[in-house]
Amino acid sequence: xxxTPGAGPAHAEAHHEESYQPVFVGAVKARLEALFPQYPTRQxxxxxxxxxxxxxxxWISPSAIGEVAEVLGLTPAFVKGVVTFYTMYHTHPxxxxxxxxxxxxxxxxxxxxxxxxxxxxxxGCGELGATSKxxxxxxxxxECLGACGFATPVLIDDDFIEGVTPERVPGILQGYx
Amino acid sequence: xxxxxxxxxxxxxxxxxxxxxxxxxTFDGWVKRGGYEGLKRALGMTRDQVVEIxxxxxxxxxxxxxxxxxxxxxxxxxxxxxxxxxxCNADESEPGTFKDREIIRWTPHQLLxxxxxxxxxxxxxxxxxxxxxEFTAEHRILTAAVEDAYRSGALGGxxxxxxxxxxxxxxxxxxxxxxxxxxxxxxxxxxxxGNPRIKPPFxxxxxxxxxxxxxxxxxTLAAIGHILVRGADWYKGLCLSSPKSTGTKLFSVxxxxxxPGNYEVVMGTPMRDLVxxxxxxxxxxxxxxxxxxxxxxxxxxxxxxxxxCAMDYEGIAAKGSMLGSGGMIVMxxxxxxxxQVMRLARFxxxxxxxxxTQCREGTAWTTRILERILAGAGKAxxxxxxxxxxxxxxxxxxxxxxxxxxxxxxxxxxxxxxxxDAYLNRTRRPVMVAV
Numbered sequence: 001x002x003x004t005p006g007a008g009p010a011h012a013e014a015h016h017e018e019s020y021q022p023v024f025v026g027a028v029k030a031r032l033e034a035l036f037p038q039y040p041t042r043q044x045x046x047x048x049x050x051x052x053x054x055x056x057x058x059w060i061s062p063s064a065i066g067e068v069a070e071v072l073g074l075t076p077a078f079v080k081g082v083v084t085f086y087t088m089y090h091t092h093p094x095x096x097x098x099x100x101x102x103x104x105x106x107x108x109x110x111x112x113x114x115x116x117x118x119x120x121x122x123x124g125c126g127e128l129g130a131t132s133k134x135x136x137x138x139x140x141x142x143e144c145l146g147a148c149g150f151a152t153p154v155l156i157d158d159d160f161i162e163g164v165t166p167e168r169v170p171g172i173l174q175g176y177x
Numbered sequence: 178x179x180x181x182x183x184x185x186x187x188x189x190x191x192x193x194x195x196x197x198x199x200x201x202x203t204f205d206g207w208v209k210r211g212g213y214e215g216l217k218r219a220l221g222m223t224r225d226q227v228v229e230i231x232x233x234x235x236x237x238x239x240x241x242x243x244x245x246x247x248x249x250x251x252x253x254x255x256x257x258x259x260x261x262x263x264x265c266n267a268d269e270s271e272p273g274t275f276k277d278r279e280i281i282r283w284t285p286h287q288l289l290x291x292x293x294x295x296x297x298x299x300x301x302x303x304x305x306x307x308x309x310x311e312f313t314a315e316h317r318i319l320t321a322a323v324e325d326a327y328r329s330g331a332l333g334g335x336x337x338x339x340x341x342x343x344x345x346x347x348x349x350x351x352x353x354x355x356x357x358x359x360x361x362x363x364x365x366x367x368x369x370x371g372n373p374r375i376k377p378p379f380x381x382x383x384x385x386x387x388x389x390x391x392x393x394x395x396x397t398l399a400a401i402g403h404i405l406v407r408g409a410d411w412y413k414g415l416c417l418s419s420p421k422s423t424g425t426k427l428f429s430v431x432x433x434x435x436x437p438g439n440y441e442v443v444m445g446t447p448m449r450d451l452v453x454x455x456x457x458x459x460x461x462x463x464x465x466x467x468x469x470x471x472x473x474x475x476x477x478x479x480x481x482x483x484x485x486c487a488m489d490y491e492g493i494a495a496k497g498s499m500l501g502s503g504g505m506i507v508m509x510x511x512x513x514x515x516x517q518v519m520r521l522a523r524f525x526x527x528x529x530x531x532x533x534t535q536c537r538e539g540t541a542w543t544t545r546i547l548e549r550i551l552a553g554a555g556k557a558x559x560x561x562x563x564x565x566x567x568x569x570x571x572x573x574x575x576x577x578x579x580x581x582x583x584x585x586x587x588x589x590x591x592x593x594x595x596x597x598d599a600y601l602n603r604t605r606r607p608v609m610v611a612v
Contacts, residue, residue: 040260043368045368047348051351086350086351086353089351100311104520105473106508109508109511110431143272143354144270147275147278148273149429149437149439154311160312160314170578
């Protein structure tokens, strides 16, 4: 199996990204290869490989899906199926800072929806999933972040912030340019 | 941020003794606090001896199912003809639950020690710790602890000079509640979509890459080192009610209590003590309405039902609910039960892997019905329809996600029917907009 031409829509879209530069070269390639001995199959390195793509590029493009498939000996269709199963992988570009506000019941009863409103207002995003005009922020509601005793938890990029209230939102945003 | 509350006199600190103490995070710090003694003892024993001690302790799985841990280990083949694996479930995602996160955050070596002992007991050389993608800080802390343990000889090709090989791989999830289900977790580690598998075969027969595999929760594994050092009798003696529930349990309490947080108590502690005393009760001027005692997947309890409830597997089951993961969601009289049940249904609809029709359609349909009730557009027959749907969603799917969506719905209709009726007969103002 490999990312052969005509293997699916992922490949077709890839043609449009003519300037695509591979992710898995140099140090990133070495990091991925260092994982190979930790698993009996290459396929098992798929989630870690996708994380590396997202760290490097901010999202996982159709061309990146093709590259990951090639590197791990999978089909682009299979990789796309996995990418779309997991909510933390971005299948389209997002703002420089990605804000996830927990709104599941435990946080909901502690005022999480007001925290969401404050983020939408102060980032200028206006609505969930939209990116602010300056490209700085994207805000989404996320299901249970597993920090229910610290309502409301918010994940901004890799920063896990606990006990967020609407009043704290402007100050928090100042730390993300 | 530190640990949210000082320890309470009614707590029994075993797993959480060093929460809030950053010095316990390193290998040296953990050893100074008595750590890794349990692993050293286990390495001097046979596999069977370790399994027997854990069996005798009465320890049961803390992830939610409550299956006896020693018994689970004993299902692993005695002869190692192909690789055996241990998987540590650190995908804590059950709404209301945030205990494993604290164990990893403050005492990663407590977890690694338990993992290594379990690996020895089941004949495994490799451990995968599956940590949810959102736990970014905990992932860093755990990864650093693993490196520290390798440097110190607690992991690697010759653990503490025993000749035994034990390797740990930290595998990061990417946002999927269902991957906390053990067979979905194995698929996710294998690099696939996290769809649960049909059982049998059970993981001990054919798990990761069709090899014998045991999956244990973080809190379960964290208790193992203590059991090896202090003995099965000591652990078994930690029991205030049912002899089938032993040891200490971390209860994560959240919602409308004055002091939310993790509280470690002996099994059988009265729920009343936890809610009203240890957690400080409700906010001023508010009264308790409901408690979801074991993570969002279990039936709701009323304020009256918690009055004489012993917090252990049997005590909570006697009240018609479940101990589950020990994640307690406390709701006061300001809570709109219908709205919160809708939010839970929406959670399950979002997290359904969509393999089974009853779950894929049932969770989404349940959510839509609840939304229209909240929008003042409910129909007279909607409650009967929700109950009928719930019946079709219970016990009929590959995993229990569908059942978990049905449990809060059914119990809320049974115990808080008046709140649903108020929306249906238009005596309560709609809180959502009809679509």
